[in-house]
Amino acid sequence: MYAWSDYLISKKKVKSKKSKKQESFRETLFVTLKILGVMIVIFVFSRYKPLLILVTFEILDLIKNVIKHVQPFTPVDFVFIFGMAGSYYYSPIIGIVVFILGVLNRTFMLHIEFRHIEKAWRHIPLFFVVTLLRGQTFVVAATLMLVVNYLLKYVLYFFQGMPFDKVFFHVTNFTLSSLCFYLIHMFYFYLPFLA
Numbered sequence: 451m452y453a454w455s456d457y458l459i460s461k462k463k464v465k466s467k468k469s470k471k472q473e474s475f476r477e478t479l480f481v482t483l484k485i486l487g488v489m490i491v492i493f494v495f496s497r498y499k500p501l502l503i504l505v506t507f508e509i510l511d512l513i514k515n516v517i518k519h520v521q522p523f524t525p526v527d528f529v530f531i532f533g534m535a536g537s538y539y540y541s542p543i544i545g546i547v548v549f550i551l552g553v554l555n556r557t558f559m560l561h562i563e564f565r566h567i568e569k570a571w572r573h574i575p576l577f578f579v580v581t582l583l584r585g586q587t588f589v590v591a592a593t594l595m596l597v598v599n600y601l602l603k604y605v606l607y608f609f610q611g612m613p614f615d616k617v618f619f620h621v622t623n624f625t626l627s628s629l630c631f632y633l634i635h636m637f638y639f640y641l642p643f644l645a
Contacts, residue, residue, distance in 0.1 A: 499644055500540045507532035507548050511555050525622040528552070530573060530599065531630045534592040537577040538584065539638060539645045545577030572602045588635040593628055600624065 511528045518524050529552035536544030553567060576595045583591035600620065606612075638645045 500536060500544045502644060503532050503536040503540070503544060504547065504551070507536075508551065508555075511552060515555055523619070525619050526626045526630070527623055529569070530596070531592075531627055531634075533573055533577055534580055534595055534631070535588070535634050537580050538588050538591060542574075542577040542581055545580075546574060549573055549577075572599055588638065589628075589631050592631040592634075596624060596627055596631075 507528055510532075514524050514526065514528060529549055533545035533548040533552075536548050549570065576599060579598075580591050580595050583594065586594075
């Protein structure tokens with residue numbers, strides 16, 4: 451009787467040792483894969499740096515378009531924000547790619563409106579102008595371009611006789627965009643090898 455219970459106890463101990471070893475192996479494998487994944491992401495983003503802007507934009511714009519189905523009031527213009535960042539840190543071509551991706555996202559996720567394409571005459575020239583301001587910090591250059599963007603928008607509103615009824619929306623957008631510019635600036639300040 452005792453021999454049989456001793457045998458069962460020893461078998462449980464062997465199983466528990468095996469399960470602990472397996473659990474330890476899984477944890478080690480998970481940590482190793484996680485570190486490897488982070489290293490691959492850093493390698494890809496450091497080698498193909500503009501992908502950082504494009505991937506981040508796509509994720510945030512997708513989230514924004516999903517939220518827009520529930521809450522139409524979403525006062526953050528990720529197209530302008532990441533178009534400015536892509537133009538400033540890499541090339542105006544990246545800004546134009548961001549703009550095109552933004553139009554395509556709205557085409558597939560929402561219904562496309564003329565105002566989504568009409569922004570091109572304001573945004574795309576500003577993507578080129580911001581490259582001339584690389585002597586300034588990104589926050590200053592991008593915020594200045596945001597002010598110019600709003601001036602152009604309000605001049606257009608004035609000449610078209612459109613009402614200035616979205617002031618709260620524009621103030622909120624300006625504030626959130628400026629905050630995003632600051633966060634992007636700090637990200638590239640602390641990780642300069644990505645710029």
